Amino acid sequence: MEWVIANMAPLMFGALVLFLLFGYPVAFALAANGILFGLIGIELGLLQPALFQALPERIFGIMANDTLLAIPFFTFMGLILERSGMAEDLLDTIGQLFGPIRGGLAFAVIFVGALLAATTGVVAASVISMGLISLPIMLRYGYDKRLATGVIAASGTLAQIIPPSLVLIIMADQLGRSVGDMYEGAMVPGLVLTGLYVGYVVLITIIKPSAAPALPPEARTLRGSKLLLRVLTALVPPLVLIFLVLGTIFLGIATPTEGGAMGAAGALILAVSRKRLTWQLTRQAMETTGKLSAFVIFILVGSTVFGLTFRAVDGDLWVEHLLLSLPGGEIGFLVVVNIMVFLLAFFLDFFELAFIIVPLLAPVADKLGIDLVWFGVLLAVNMQTSFMHPPFGFALFYLRSVAPPAIKTTDIYWGAIPFVCIQLIMVALIITFPNLVSYGDEHQKELQRMERDGTAPPPAGLDTLIPQGTDDEQSSDNADLLKGLQGDAK
Amino acid sequence: MTLLLKLSQLIDWLNERVGKGAFWLVLIMTVISAGNASIRFVFDTSSNGLLEIQWYLFAAIFLLCAPYTLQKNEHVRIDVLSGKLSPRGLAVIDIIGTLFFLLPMVVAVLWLSLPLVAESYRIQEMSANAGGLIRWPVKILLPIGFTLLALQGLSELIKRIAFLAGRIEDPNSKPKGPTPEEQLAAAIAAAKAQEAK
């Protein structure tokens, strides 16, 4: 019994794997694991039944989390684009444009993925809309299923590293650094990662050309001025939408979350104006958005049940003990931490990772003199794998939900693996070339460092704040106030 | 059994109505969000109520669509192992899953949420933000949604048992008829044919 109490957290992990593999919906398997171990914990005296009262409070928290609104907005936009055929037109046309180039469609997907990433910070929205738009087209043109799903899932997870990003916001919060600095620091790694994805596709077109074919000549129906015209017309809707999403954020019209709604509303208007929108299509898009939102949010609901019990049985302390037994040294710390985060990402999703691990790692990193913004970006890139890990990566779940039955789940898993490797290469790159993460100006960072060390120059400028003039001018007339006091005394 | 199957049909009918009604909120929520941003930019006016109604609506969407999503078997599963099972094997998994995974959690949350909703109603709790909304209408969505979800679990249970007893066809089998993707392909082909004329 003592042994069970001491090992509740690893037991929970182990049981979770079994529960998920059982094949019942993920959301409820997660929750059931939390409930079961909660009951065991009550039986063992580790927690009080009253703690379960936190469950509805936590679910209210999910309901009131307005950041999650990005999920339905971007999904709805993606669906309208897809259902109205406008996305198909675009990728079709880009396919024609890149026609002679092998891997052209895959490049287009990465490009579109990075663009979507620059508009949203939510992997679910990005993967779902990308999967809906690109997967059928890639399959039609004879792309390897694994390459197609891998490219889409990986390009979708770019949403987490290219600002704006939910991951970076949470990371900044946990590390006590500014969101702006995190965004700035993540920009270059995000672009380099995009470049690595492109590089991988280039490699594939050389090694295994059949996996990423050029369009067959008979599919390249348009040439010359006709193609040019087609490119111009097909590009209009996405450009308008990019303007609506990015432009309205940039011009200060909409918040990043509202940008999704602007895009969705714009997609509706465009579809109507091109006479591509029927009530049936709209209903389908709404229905799919509703169902996708339900299953995505219910995974969050399930993991909040799991997370409560995990904490209640001191699972976070267990992780802390793991950390404290790490070997010393900066590089040793970084290597071990990254391996550990990578392994934990098999079981925990990003939010659990961020809330459990980061607060434990940050003080150690800070003591070792590691810049916390840099450290945060490094972890964010590593944790990106938690979305891509077979079998439990959430990006893979999302893709599964929108992929046609012809795609086997194992295709999605195998497709993800090369991209997980690329993400790990990116982690190594950031450790090897720390300057990839640059933010703020050096002068200001130096000042902040000196202030933390207490070696800052005497506060310049504060004394100039004090109002000028003699103390006679300063003394205000407080006679009325004092009269009030006397009144009180009477 | 016949009576239970009738009950199952009634639950399915109810949750399909509710789910399909809630889908419309997607459109309403989008229009409110985009509209609020535009009006705020042009006329420098808005209210916190317009921001809060968005997550009220989204809460309604995912809570009220979840039972219908369960009915349509569209909550994501990891089917690496179970994908190889026969329809009967899958039905057994669903029976066990419904009884031991779904229902305990749903009933627990449903039960525990009631006092919170009652308290919110008792004190007529408002948003803490200027111009914000009253809270109980969104909080009550939690027990409503979870009640419907529990009912849907019951219905799925009945259907799986009836299937094992040979009373109905496999409830897990995909509905017949074209998928949305196939419908889309057909629509595009039709549009292209139109253009060609």
Added chain:
Amino acid sequence: QSLPNIKWRLTSSFPKSLDTIYGGADVLANRLREMTGGKFDIRVFPGGEIVPGLQALDAVQQGTVEVCHTCSYYYVGKDKTFGFGTSVPFGMNARQQNAWIYYGGGQKLLDDFYANYNVVSFAGGNTGTQMGGWWRKEVKTVADLKGVKMRIAGLGGTVFAELGVVPQQIAGGDIYPALEKGTIDAAEWVGPYDDEKLGFYKVAKNYYYPGFWESGPAIHFFVNKKEWDKLPKEYQAAFQAAAYEANVTMMAEYDHKNPIALSSLLRNGVKLQAFSDEILNAAYQATQQVYADESGKNPAFKKIYTEWEKYRKTQNAWFSVAEMRMDRFLQSRK
């Protein structure tokens, strides 16, 4: 006889990144362990780990956890009377708030009100007068406020709304980009130390003061009434002492950190601005109206407000004498 081992969970409303405020709960927990030889053990959880930060009080009320560390004014949606424990617009400064709670009858008034929510309260920290937030454009007159979109919660938002400001409580992660691009024109947080970390100074240069809606916000420990009554007298006394310490040290810590952060902000080109008399006057008038309206329809509010307002005026008069003269004189000597 020997004292029992007691384990409590404390849910904080604050993230660890607000280290000074969050640290108040650690002060309480550490001191209690030291004073009781580890027998009274409170484990502190940051906001969101057990329940969302703004639902900490609910968790204590329902008995989910035994104790929380939070601001009572987060709960003005339940009843505006919750404002007084922490701070209401144009309220008292940190020392006056302590005087009122500890000696001016405030504790009794507040706990009578909190009894409806099944909790007892202990002051456990203060930030001192907060800053008035980051503004993209200068505001000199009340007319300048018209149509200004500001992220500000609670009663401060209600008062600003009366002056034509448009309060927009947008999603937390959207604040920085929205302020950068001008989707909102202003946002407020705490004071220099906490504000610097969020980096708003990079996108909105005008740093206004004072945050008249938070002149001396007290942070509180709320304990579930039943759990409190179950505590041995010795632990109750220890808890109270530890809460006093958290209350004093948080204020001292902020007073130590804020000038350092402010000077760093100034070096980064921040433009420090005082709200004009016109704006403060208009806000003050609007606030009085809000209090009058609420008193008219909310007896609980009226009961505390009447006592509180009397006390505030007395304190105000006293602080205008020795304290103010001394401060002003020394501030005029360079």
